[in-house]
Amino acid sequence: MKNNKEVIVYSTPDCAYCYTIKSYLQSEGVDYKEINIYEDEQARKKMEEISGQKNVPVTVIDGEVITGWDKKKINKLLNI
Amino acid sequence: MRDLAIIGGGAAGITAGIYAARKFIDTLLITSDFTGQVGISAWVENYPGFKKITGLDLIKNFKEHLDMFEIDKEAFKTVEKIKKIKGGFEIITDEAAYQAKSVIIASGSLPRKLNVKNEDKFLGKGISYCVTCDEAAFKGKTVAVIGGGNAGLEGAIELSGFCSKVYVLEILNKLGADEILVEEAKKINKIKIITSAEIKAFAGNTDLEKIIYMDKKSNRQKELPIDGCFIEIGAMPNSSFVKGFLNLNKKEEIIVDPYTLETSIKGIFAAGDVNDLPGKQIVIACGQGAAALLSAYNYLYKN
Numbered sequence: 001m002k003n004n005k006e007v008i009v010y011s012t013p014d015c016a017y018c019y020t021i022k023s024y025l026q027s028e029g030v031d032y033k034e035i036n037i038y039e040d041e042q043a044r045k046k047m048e049e050i051s052g053q054k055n056v057p058v059t060v061i062d063g064e065v066i067t068g069w070d071k072k073k074i075n076k077l078l079n080i
Numbered sequence: 081m082r083d084l085a086i087i088g089g090g091a092a093g094i095t096a097g098i099y100a101a102r103k104f105i106d107t108l109l110i111t112s113d114f115t116g117q118v119g120i121s122a123w124v125e126n127y128p129g130f131k132k133i134t135g136l137d138l139i140k141n142f143k144e145h146l147d148m149f150e151i152d153k154e155a156f157k158t159v160e161k162i163k164k165i166k167g168g169f170e171i172i173t174d175e176a177a178y179q180a181k182s183v184i185i186a187s188g189s190l191p192r193k194l195n196v197k198n199e200d201k202f203l204g205k206g207i208s209y210c211v212t213c214d215e216a217a218f219k220g221k222t223v224a225v226i227g228g229g230n231a232g233l234e235g236a237i238e239l240s241g242f243c244s245k246v247y248v249l250e251i252l253n254k255l256g257a258d259e260i261l262v263e264e265a266k267k268i269n270k271i272k273i274i275t276s277a278e279i280k281a282f283a284g285n286t287d288l289e290k291i292i293y294m295d296k297k298s299n300r301q302k303e304l305p306i307d308g309c310f311i312e313i314g315a316m317p318n319s320s321f322v323k324g325f326l327n328l329n330k331k332e333e334i335i336v337d338p339y340t341l342e343t344s345i346k347g348i349f350a351a352g353d354v355n356d357l358p359g360k361q362i363v364i365a366c367g368q369g370a371a372a373l374l375s376a377y378n379y380l381y382k383n
Contacts, residue, residue, distance in 0.1 A: 015210065053205055054217040
C-alpha cells in the first residue's frame with residue numbers, strides 16, 4: 001500500500017470511467033475499497049448524500065469527495 | 081527516439097499497437113485511458129466474433145489482447161501538444177514529453193454536449209452522458225434519451241429493462257439508428273419516440289424535473305416531465321492538441337489521405353473517430369488502426 005489514506009470508489013460494473021479510476025489507482029499501487037452501487041440501494045443513497053449528485057464514479061479520499069474521473073484532484077489528495 | 085508513438089488506447093490505437101508489436105516496431109503507446117468511446121457503449125452487436133457484448137467488456141478484451149505483446153505504454157497521460165523536431169516529432173503530455181520518428185493519432189472522440197440552458201446545472205442531478213454508468217439511479221423512473229442514433233436507441237432499449245417509461249427525443253424528423261434497432265425499439269411499449277424535437281432547456285428545482293423542447297412539426301414549445309435524461313448525441317473529435325499543427329476540417333476532424341491515412345504532415349497518421357473519414361464505428365476504427373500502422377511501417381522503411 002502506497003499511502004495510508006482511506007480511498008473509496010463508488011462504482012457500477014459497466015462504467016468505463018470507474019474502470020479507468022480503478023486501473024489508475026492500481027497502477028499507482030494505491031489500495032482502495034470499491035463499493036458497487038448497482039444493486040445496493042443503500043450504498044447508492046449514501047453516495048448521493050455525500051456527493052450531492054447521482055452519477056458514478058465518486059471517489060472519496062480521507063473524506064474528500066471527487067466526482068468523475070479527475071486525475072489532477074486524485075493526485076493532489078494522494079500526493080502522487 | 082522511438083520509431084513510432086501511438087496516441088490513444090481505444091479501438092484504433094489498440095489495433096495499431098497489436099500490429100506494431102507483431103512487426104517488432106519500437107513503439108510507445110500513450111493514452112489517457114484504455115476505454116475510448118467503445119467503453120461507454122451500452123451494448124455492441126455489430127463487431128464480428130462477439131454476438132452481444134457490453135462496450136466495456138469488448139474494450140477490456142482488446143486491452144488483454146494488446147497486453148499479450150511486449151509494447152511500452154504510458155497510460156493515464158493526456159497529450160497536450162505535438163511539435164516537429166529534428167528527425168521526428170515530440171509528443172508533450174501533462175506529465176512528460178516523448179520523441180518518435182512517426183506518430184499515429186488515434187485519440188478518438190469525446191461525448192458531445194447539447195449546450196443548452198441548465199445542462200451543466202443538472203449534470204449528476206438527473207443528466208448523464210453514460211447510460212451503463214448511471215442507469216441504476218433510475219429504476220422504475222421515467223427517463224429520456226436525447227439522440228436517435230445507434231447509441232441513443234441502444235441506451236433506450238437498455239433503460240426500458242427497468243425504467244417505467246423511456247422517451248427518445250430526436251431533433252431530425254427521422255431516427256438515424258440502424259433499422260434493426262429502430263424496429264426493436266418500436267416493439268417496446270415503454271419506449272416512446274418523439275422526432276423533430278429540438279431541446280431548448282432543462283428545468284427543475286434541485287433535481288432535473290423536465291425537458292423543454294421545440295416541437296418543430298407544430299412550432300410549439302413543449303415540456304416533458306422526466307426524472308432522468310441521458311444525452312447521446314454523438315461525439316466530437318479529440319483533436320484540440322493538434323489544432324494549428326495539422327489540417328483539420330470544419331468539424332475539427334484531422335484531414336487524412338483516405339488511402340494512407342497520412343495527415344497534412346508526413347510521418348503523422350490519424351486513425352479512427354478523430355479523422356475526417358466517414359463511419360464512426362468500432363470495426364472501422366480497428367481497420368483504420370491496422371491501415372495506419374502499415375502506412376507508418378512503410379514510412380519508417382523509406383525514411
